[in-house]
Amino acid sequence: MQTNLADFIKDTPDGREADAILRTCVHCGFCTATCPTYQLLGDELDGPRGRIYLIKQMLEGKPVTEKTQLHLDRCLTCRSCETTCPSGVKYHRLLDIGRKVLNERVPRPLAQRLVRTALKEALPRPWIFRPAVAAGQLVRPLLPQVLSDKVPTSAPGQSRGWPEKSNHPRRMLVLAGCVQPGLAPNTNAATARLLDRIGITLFEAPEAGCCGALRFHLDAQEQALDDMRRNIDAWWPHVEQGVEAIVMTASGCGAHVKEYGLLLKDDPAYAAKAERIAALTLDISEVLAAEAEKLKPLLVTRQHPPLKLAFHSPCTLQHGQKIKGVVEELLQAAGVELTPVPDPHLCCGSAGTYSILQPALSKQLRDNKLAALNSGAPAAIVTANIGCQTHLQAGSAKPVRHWVEIIEERL
Amino acid sequence: MAFANDVRFPVDRREILGRLQAILPRHLVLAEEEELRPYECDGLTAYRALPLIVVLPETETQVGAILKACHELKVPLVPRGAATGLSGGAMPHEDGVVLSLARFKKILKIDPLSRTAVVQPGVRNLAVSEAAAPYGLYYAPDPSSQIACTIGGNVAENSGGVHCLKYGLTVHNVLKVRGFTINGEAVEFGAEALDAAGLDLLAIINGSEGLLAVITEVTVKLTPKPELAQVVLAYFDDVQKAGNAVADVIAAGIIPGGLEMMDKPATHAVEPYVKAGYDLDAEAVLLCESDGTPVEVAEEIERMKAVLEKSGATSLVVSQNEAERLRFWAGRKAAFPAVGRITPDYLCMDGTIPRKRLAEMLEAIADLSVKYGLRCANVFHAGDGNLHPLIMYDANQPGELERATAFGSEILELSVKLGGTITGEHGVGVEKVDLMAAQFTPAEISAFHRLKAAFDEKGLLNPGKGIPTLARCREYTQTRGAAAVTPPPRF
Ligand SMILES: Cc1cc2nc3c(=O)[nH]c(=O)nc-3n(C[C@H](O)[C@H](O)[C@H](O)COP(=O)(O)OP(=O)(O)OC[C@H]3O[C@@H](n4cnc5c(N)ncnc54)[C@H](O)[C@@H]3O)c2cc1C
Ligand code: SF4
Ligand code: SF4
Numbered sequence: 009m010q011t012n013l014a015d016f017i018k019d020t021p022d023g024r025e026a027d028a029i030l031r032t033c034v035h036c037g038f039c040t041a042t043c044p045t046y047q048l049l050g051d052e053l054d055g056p057r058g059r060i061y062l063i064k065q066m067l068e069g070k071p072v073t074e075k076t077q078l079h080l081d082r083c084l085t086c087r088s089c090e091t092t093c094p095s096g097v098k099y100h101r102l103l104d105i106g107r108k109v110l111n112e113r114v115p116r117p118l119a120q121r122l123v124r125t126a127l128k129e130a131l132p133r134p135w136i137f138r139p140a141v142a143a144g145q146l147v148r149p150l151l152p153q154v155l156s157d158k159v160p161t162s163a164p165g166q167s168r169g170w171p172e173k174s175n176h177p178r179r180m181l182v183l184a185g186c187v188q189p190g191l192a193p194n195t196n197a198a199t200a201r202l203l204d205r206i207g208i209t210l211f212e213a214p215e216a217g218c219c220g221a222l223r224f225h226l227d228a229q230e231q232a233l234d235d236m237r238r239n240i241d242a243w244w245p246h247v248e249q250g251v252e253a254i255v256m257t258a259s260g261c262g263a264h265v266k267e268y269g270l271l272l273k274d275d276p277a278y279a280a281k282a283e284r285i286a287a288l289t290l291d292i293s294e295v296l297a298a299e300a301e302k303l304k305p306l307l308v309t310r311q312h313p314p315l316k317l318a319f320h321s322p323c324t325l326q327h328g329q330k331i332k333g334v335v336e337e338l339l340q341a342a343g344v345e346l347t348p349v350p351d352p353h354l355c356c357g358s359a360g361t362y363s364i365l366q367p368a369l370s371k372q373l374r375d376n377k378l379a380a381l382n383s384g385a386p387a388a389i390v391t392a393n394i395g396c397q398t399h400l401q402a403g404s405a406k407p408v409r410h411w412v413e414i415i416e417e418r419l
Numbered sequence: 420m421a422f423a424n425d426v427r428f429p430v431d432r433r434e435i436l437g438r439l440q441a442i443l444p445r446h447l448v449l450a451e452e453e454e455l456r457p458y459e460c461d462g463l464t465a466y467r468a469l470p471l472i473v474v475l476p477e478t479e480t481q482v483g484a485i486l487k488a489c490h491e492l493k494v495p496l497v498p499r500g501a502a503t504g505l506s507g508g509a510m511p512h513e514d515g516v517v518l519s520l521a522r523f524k525k526i527l528k529i530d531p532l533s534r535t536a537v538v539q540p541g542v543r544n545l546a547v548s549e550a551a552a553p554y555g556l557y558y559a560p561d562p563s564s565q566i567a568c569t570i571g572g573n574v575a576e577n578s579g580g581v582h583c584l585k586y587g588l589t590v591h592n593v594l595k596v597r598g599f600t601i602n603g604e605a606v607e608f609g610a611e612a613l614d615a616a617g618l619d620l621l622a623i624i625n626g627s628e629g630l631l632a633v634i635t636e637v638t639v640k641l642t643p644k645p646e647l648a649q650v651v652l653a654y655f656d657d658v659q660k661a662g663n664a665v666a667d668v669i670a671a672g673i674i675p676g677g678l679e680m681m682d683k684p685a686t687h688a689v690e691p692y693v694k695a696g697y698d699l700d701a702e703a704v705l706l707c708e709s710d711g712t713p714v715e716v717a718e719e720i721e722r723m724k725a726v727l728e729k730s731g732a733t734s735l736v737v738s739q740n741e742a743e744r745l746r747f748w749a750g751r752k753a754a755f756p757a758v759g760r761i762t763p764d765y766l767c768m769d770g771t772i773p774r775k776r777l778a779e780m781l782e783a784i785a786d787l788s789v790k791y792g793l794r795c796a797n798v799f800h801a802g803d804g805n806l807h808p809l810i811m812y813d814a815n816q817p818g819e820l821e822r823a824t825a826f827g828s829e830i831l832e833l834s835v836k837l838g839g840t841i842t843g844e845h846g847v848g849v850e851k852v853d854l855m856a857a858q859f860t861p862a863e864i865s866a867f868h869r870l871k872a873a874f875d876e877k878g879l880l881n882p883g884k885g886i887p888t889l890a891r892c893r894e895y896t897q898t899r900g901a902a903a904v905t906p907p908p909r910f
Pocket of ligand 2: 040
């Protein structure tokens, strides 16, 4: 597309990156077909091609108002459009730049600012968030629907704990994450037990925290970069000691950590380290797929009752990290029957804090997703990201779990 | 380029806005420049115009009322589907309203017995086939844009696709169309049965480019899925040999399920996206599909291979399973936008020529590419002689668009000279409106105007598109010289 970026941004790194992305878009409209919000709302402005245009106008110096903000806010950052785009448009990077500029130009009303501040201060801090979940359970009946839906009804999935002592020469780090320890402590514990069985010791670096994705998508890109630097500092000594990988059990975090190199490329103190960290980062499915030869024999040693599951592939796994079919293959190797799920490319509506900030659209997407997941009558639903897991669980009578727990139980 | 439509209307914006806001809820009427800009063009971004207002109705009653209001106040109106069009058909009119049908996305009925589907116009082409799949049926016309383009847009453009060589264009697969004329009156074209009494107006609405009526419901024919389909990839070390091979296949009495061509620049652009495993050293690849029972397919594939080999194919690859077949086609279907990887902008041409002149045309395009100093990738619906040269240019470089346009015009004029047409399936729109004079005589163009006036006396529906004003024709023939292009006799 033709572009003519305004002076304020033209010669900055952001401006150059945005221009290059805009110029790859040929306005074919393919992406609108797989965009969840365009499919619901049918307005060009709520699809990727229209959002690209809105951002282009703003970067070309045209006046912007809360109208542009509304349509960019409605974007789930699910990146389904990127999977569809034949021209290779890096939409999410353009959106990041667009949101940053927009945030400087169009201040949010106080109420919106407060919600956003609350979310970005509380969620990334386990020491606030975990007690908050506990407190939330007590006051659940009093909370507004959107929030009460986010608080698990019972104590989170019982964890059998980490392996007693695991001391293999092969060592991998795992990110604890910010919300996962409070909501689904068994995910990392199960991962540790599983990896222990195949000769890998998994450990957390206590100083690491939120991967930065939450703040990054809540108008706080600078703060997010600090989150990222802190994690790099926490992991770096272990990297120097030769950890094999940094494992992600939440695909949302994985998609973000894999971009550390890109996001910190202009920080001379961190660029190289960030690049290295990103290269070491693997989703747990990638780790297990690489160890399939060791894992598969363990999976067939015991007889298991037949189990029918529906797998929801999070956007951050299939579109963000472009990992497709890997989890499915592992589950099938574990004897699980996977039920067919229509429109598997569509977002469930969780999308970080989207479910809180855009409750109506989010709920519609969740209802559609649950209907699709349940269409094959599975016994339970499995997924790969804590956000999707709690979001779907809030609307589902059937349990929603991390798929890695199932594999671990079948060893 | 911002496009100044030469048909202008004195419109009172406030008045029409008030009327539309009375018909629709607030969020379905867009009227601020910030929201209107993203609607300024379709898939042909070279032509743009800012509309006064965009409306997003959801019911037929609303559509009728909107049309009535526009008709009364003499406001031009442009219907819009998914805006994947490549001739600027859905480009807005600067004095007018854009009526988007994107919210009409219900599949109303699938009848496996009569093999028909009734759908709203905003339903995506591919969504029809997906919904019909459980019954072993599909909707045959499959434009490469089928993932996104709408049935309403398909009817309006009489779109074609890979399968059209064997199964026909949109017009051959649509039974009935419902819609509204500009004065807000409901109209129906065709009937559920294969043939209807009276004049066949169905053929007129197919390809009407939004000039005659706004389509609000379409009944389409569904086709049984073949038991088996396989595609042969035939590689050539020379594009002209590939062009000749197309004619050879058809001359051998084979009607492939699809017969398409891509040249080297095109395969190089798509391979990183589809990872289909195309041979990137070949100068051209033909995709030749056979469908039917396994016995028929096996036999036909052998015949195809024999002909292609004789025509000079350097290697042949046959798809071994359905996933592979789809992957081979995915590259062809994504070819246009994938070219966006190697150039910021392109113009996609759409001429059609007799198959036996393909090689000649390819040679001419190569020469023109040198003459204009612009690269060109070739992607063809080869089987029906429908060419899609993609002329690559950079809109940020002054003068390149003009050069690309001149390049394109020469290709289309040559198409007419070779006994073909200026458009195979993308429509005339705004892009080729001047070139209509290269193909039709003033008398023929007057006849088109009379047909248009029979539906839309005030000329409000999609004005300035499809049919040139006679003044424009005169200007064209004076500047380009009618003698330069002598249309061959038709009928
Ligand atoms: C990458 C790419 C590949 C393509 N491949 C093909 C191909 O293989 N074959 C092919 O034929 N075309 C192809 N096209 C062109 C385009 O997709 C078709 O013309 C398609 O039918 C347009 O549908 P749409 O919904 O996008 O319509 P739009 O672009 O929105 O509109 C097209 C025209 O139809 C009119 N219109 C739309 N809806 C209605 C309605 N409900 N009532 C009345 N008028 C209406 C508009 O006014 C306009 O004149 C391709 C386009 C792209 C971008
Ligand atoms: S699919 Fe890609 S090139 Fe096409 S409109 Fe969307 S972002 Fe642009
Ligand atoms: S990221 Fe998702 S919601 Fe946003 S434009 Fe792309 S497909 Fe649509």
